[in-house]
Amino acid sequence: PFFQGAHYSGDVTAPDALLGQPVGSRMARPDEIVRAFETWAKQSDRLQFETHGHTYEGRPLVHAIVTSPSNMARLPEIQAVNARLNDPRGLEEGEAQRLMDSIPAVAWMGYSIHGDETSGADASLALAYHLVASTDSAVEGLLEDLVIVIDPVMNPDGRARIIAMVEQNAGFRVNLDYASQARGSWPYGRGNHYLFDMNRDWLAGVAPETRARWNVLRQWTPQLFVDAHEMSGLDTFLMYPQNAPFHPSLPSRLAHWQGIFADAHGKAFDALGWGYYTREWADAWYPGYSDAWGSLNGAIGMLYEQGSNRGQPLMRESGEIVAYREAVHGQVLASWSNLLTFQANRAEIRRDAYNHRQAQLKVEEGARNAYVLVPERVGRRTSQLVQTLLAQGIEVHRLTRAASGSNCLSDMGEIEDSHEFPAGAYVIPAGQPQGALVRAALEFDPRIDDETLLDERARLERGEGSRLYDVTAWDLVRQFDVQGWTCRWEGEFGEAVTHAMLANQDAQRGVIGARTEAGPYAYALRGDDDRSLAFAARALEAGLSVHVADGAFVARMAGEAAVGFPRGSLLLRRHENPASSPIPGKMAGGGTLDFDAWVERVAQITGSTVIPLAGGRAGSPETADLGGGHFSLLARPRIALLTGSPIGQQDFGHAWQYLDEVLGVPVSLINARDLGRTDLRRYNVLVVPSGGVNGILRDQKEDLQAW
Template identity: 45%
Template sequence: MHLRWTLCLLSGALAACAPTTPAPVAPVTPGVPSAVDYGAEAALPRPSGDDYDVAFFPGTDYDPDLPTPEACLGHPAGARLATPEAILGCFRAWAERSPRVRIEPYSESYEGRPLVRVIITSPDNHARLDDILADLGKLADPRGVDAATLDRIVRDGPAVAWFGYSIHGDEVSGADASVAFGHHLIAARGDDVAALLDHIVVVIDPVMNPDGRARILSQIQQSASRVPNLDDTSMHRGRWPWGRGNHYLFDMNRDWITGAAPETRGRWQGLLRYHPQLVIDAHEMGPRDTYLFYPYADPVNPYIAPSLLAWQRRFAADHGRAFDRYGWAYYTREWADGWYPGYTDAWASLSGAIGILYEQSSTKGQALRRPSGRRVTYRESVHAQAVSSLANLRTLAANRAAVMADYLADKRRQVAPEGPARSFALVPGRVPDRERRLVTTLRRQGIEVVRADAAFTARNLVSSLGASEGRRELPAGTWLVSLAQPRGALARALLEFDTRFSSAFLHEERQELERKAETKIYDVTAWSLGQAYGLDGYWIDTPGVSTSAAAADPPAPGVVAPAAGRAYAWVVDGRDDASVAFALRAMEEGITVHVADHTFDTAGRSFAPGSVLVRAGDNRADIEARLGRAAAAAGVQAIATGTGRSPSEGPDLGGHHFRLLHQPRVAILTGAPIWPDDFGHIWHQIDQELAMPMSMLDVQYLDRYDLRRYDVLIVPPGPDQLEALLDPAKAALAAWVRAGGTLIAAGNAASVVATKSLGLSRVRRRRDVLDELPLYQAAAARAVAARDISVSEDAVWTGVDSAAARAGDDQAGKAGAGKAGADKAGAGQAGAGKPDGTLAEQRDRWMRRFGPRGTILRALVDDEHWLGFGVEEAEMPVMIMGEHALLAPDSVEVPVRLADAARLRLAGLLWPEARARLALSAYLTTERMGAGQVILFASAPSFRGAFPATARLLANAVVYGPSLGATPALDW
């Protein structure tokens, strides 16, 4: 469980509309019971005292020719933590000796560790595995398949059960349980296991996060003591950044919709190949807890089939009976929801499988003492995970035909949905490389994406910014994603602009916030890829236009020769995000580079602001070779032009609209208490996408570094305690900025930098300037009014018409209207907490508890500011999390500002109190301080690698900031 999101969620229930649990079905083959009857099985011995020597699967006869877990690990399963290499070594040893098991490599982690899936089934099933998977593919896509064939597959074909262990690397017991569970299935000689493997193909992903596991194992080993310590808070159980994330600290249980990690992309491929009916995701939670498994708590994603929710209840009933035999404590439905589709189990459920989560209380491989006083060993934790896996596998076998029938029925509903057919349409041209990236991401998840062969009239359009339109002509080449496809539920969940909570859950959440200042929301409330990419996307009625599955391949990177004569210059279009990486590659090649701050025309086309210009006359004779290497490395085309003279009224290529770039030297603060995943998202963007060097500075020792080495310093999000760590270095930071440095802070770190005591910014947190709100609101109103200039000539020449002044007053009044309404709403509740501070402070404190927990809001973009390069429109969606609102005076530039209250929300939960606080507040600010600048992002722009539109803003700040927003040093 993530420390930032592990809240004390005390109640929850499945959606009231969920159907009843399906009736048990008769077995379709001998040897498999129709129901799992744990009451008929022998009572199990309970361990005495502090010992735990209970056999994992008592009474089982194992093949002596296969090594035991103890023989291949060097210790009994669960006796202590096993390395990723040791766990894979067990499965490889068994695969060499047993016809029940095969190993398939599927990817490699960033640190070079192999990722494999282990296939366990009967020898006969292995011999015809390709045929079994082909049949399952027909269930997964029943279009054009005759009913008799589908009925045969449901009646006779094996189902697939997928078990994934420890996607969070420091939730360790799952991976060790995979060894015990796998050995039982491979080596057991009884008829019960043989019958299971006749009817089920088991896929085990034994170590989903080997890099994270290796990290936490190393930390635990380094902190180990000779004398056991049962304290669950001791540092000998790990330290920053722990092992939750992969190499770049990504939480891969939030990555399923984006696939930023190679581990995720490899798993996509495997799940699409095996089409599982059951997907298990084994986790751990806080050490003082017990054991949680599904059914889901509310809220549940509305596009998950109700039959899957009913099956969760059936599996939970058997699971509970299995635990009852051991006397283990467990619970369901209290906090783990199925709302966000980026969880392993939610993504699987939207794909048609029964997704089930395990959450075992964590011991980090060591014994600990629970609040009850009971000593719990790691071996017992591993045992519980293994018993869970076998219990769920037995339930699937007992209900195999009914599960597969529901799986087929769900796919039939998706390929022929009820009601008007709808499609997602992506109009090409706004940001070409980002469009290709989105199409590729969808296709990698098995979602069908086609292109319109001709222009067509789209009807009943809804844009990604919420605008509705009756009809519009869309061009040939428009990408189309129809919901009438086998993975239509997943496509809708990923691309829907505004998925809303039920009224019942909304009421429960409000009650939880008002009465307890707590939330039932576990993760973000909005995520739409149709908005996160910042593209020209719409939901439309499915058009009757011919389509083709055209590739999304980019144009061949390199240098495009001039139409005639020799090249005067080369241009890389700033519409592509990769243009920023090209600027870096070119500077590394020693090329003199400029970036355009205005639209210009050359080489027969128009280029956007942010386009990168390389003039032949500024560079050495071998410029074309070096340019070609830079373009190929960045994956872009450098378009040659034969003249510096503009053919239009736009700027010529040698003027002031082309700004000289200097190669930046970048550092980022890291270490506790900075939030590891937010740090990792920025690290990944700079290292993997921009491929630029980046120094890591420990925030605990910031006052000891010589910052003159760097041009850019990034402060990733972290708690308010960051202020105490930045304070000793505030004088040095201010001096460094004044000397030309670019300080960038994001999310809660921006809120910290905005505190008056640090003296680094004129931006302020709303809660700190309550007595000055009218001044900040007036400044915001003037800035918004300036976006739509209206000039009264009478007022200019005669002074008679004051309409413009009245309009400005109206804007200020509108800005305060939302505040007044929210103030009134909060006034009655001001006494809910301790009555300290002024009435305004109490009111603001009350309103802050309703801050967004991952909501997509509308932002207004200054299309003339260099930080907005790559944003083609005047508005864009941004992700907002947290309670803080940033306010800027007139002296601070606000290139991206949140919209007014009435138009603010695009997707996700936004309470009226939060709407009022955030309306017209700053999302992105920049301000000069001497020769340098301070840039603040109100929320993390590279969040989970899932918001490339706002990640582009960060790329602009890091790469172009020292040249465009600060004054470069003379010794460049």
């Protein structure tokens, strides 16, 4: 049993009965996990079950809140007090301590963000059942002291994919070989539907799973943040503490607490004679991992890496055979150990979380204390970045008039004693409760300490390989292609920005400007607006004629107002396009819209800004008229995207998501190994992600040249 000697209430159905076989005998499907938690929520007053979002494939993203019935009755109060402690501004020390003593501490238990690291999600079933059904007084006491939020299956799409692969490749005979395809194949189940690695997405928040999870975490802001993973099945069990380098924005006592948790964790494993280790390869540098994001919010981030066998037994190099249930048991024991350690130290850990938030309010005298984002002409990318920051609880302000900062450094390395920023620029103060996350996300060039670099250099020279696990450089400002600065800011930061303000700003899309009764001569879209591409894709797919400008031009709107457009702007002339076109999103025979109504509808669907033009004459003698050769006719893209081994999974997924979701372009997925047998005459664009250039393209060189 996972919990030796435990006694359970007969009123709560055991997970073995819900699954039809013991937990850990196979991988539970995402829907089975959801159904188990739904059942327990009906049977027990210790568990509340909620859906916080949905995946691309429509599966629910869920979490369970587990605590005592008395705590359950005051969850809104607990959340409100927790929120007040997260913002220490104006809070007297005595009142802060009273609030800390008045509510239970909060733990977040997250499982299997990588869908093919499966044992964590199965462990969540055993852990939740023990918490909900146990009649032991120790469990009852734990639930009085803690609110435990369980995210049982963080990546249901990836989990469903790997389970299907394993089941389809299973034979009658058990195969203990770790390398067998029976454990999965390209693209495996690590990523979500578009194969995004969501354990690298915590700062950018591209995936809907990440954004939905932010919302729940902001409601609870836990003081313990557990992130359960798997690694090679030939390995044993990695647990924190981490090794160098350490990001300077992490809580000052994080390493101290990770050591205490690891000591208790190790004793629990020692009692069963299990192998484990710490610090060998998990550094604390990149802030975009799950546990790092949790730590930057003030929690004790704890990661596990259990040796993986994906639902089947396997043989390690030593000859030891490890059953899947043993992998699940490792995750259960680690989780239980961490909860007990958290309970025993909850008062001090909560105090440290409060102190971490409080410390962020102070900025060194004379140091740069603000990050400034200068909106581009259209402002959409800046708006997206600001929305991303707001969604993580970061405070953002907007200048209502021009203002200057001193000692300014740009994201491109420019240094200015003073720099003036226009009205509309966004200012993010470093001195705020989320200051650690602000610095981690927006610092342009964080530097690893010299001691770590010297050690790294020595290791590389000895041929030992790097100790750095993964990402070593990032810049959220450049990632969104926004102009950013960091400055010393003495004046007001401007008005506080809200999601509603940005939504109102984004609502000012569609066809803008005056139109004559006869309709405009043409419609134009700016080339520096990303959404113009999505509009063009829909228009070309519908058979409309779209031109692209080879240089900047000026045109006139109705009422003779002149408006400038950059190179790459798009033009749809009325006389070249049909009087009516199929309603967007409707199948053939689903009705039509006239030209103007179609443009308006697609502008709203894509969030584009479309400007009606009064005539074909240039609005300036220095630029071209609208009917000449400076506007090239675009061809409808017929895109083939290479997929399958040896194509890089994430690069493929990123390209696929951009073309499919962002631009809305139909994409044909072509297996890379079948390229030589594919009639490429149907396509005019071939997208080759990483992994396909040296092998696939070289082997098909003659066919591609002919194409």
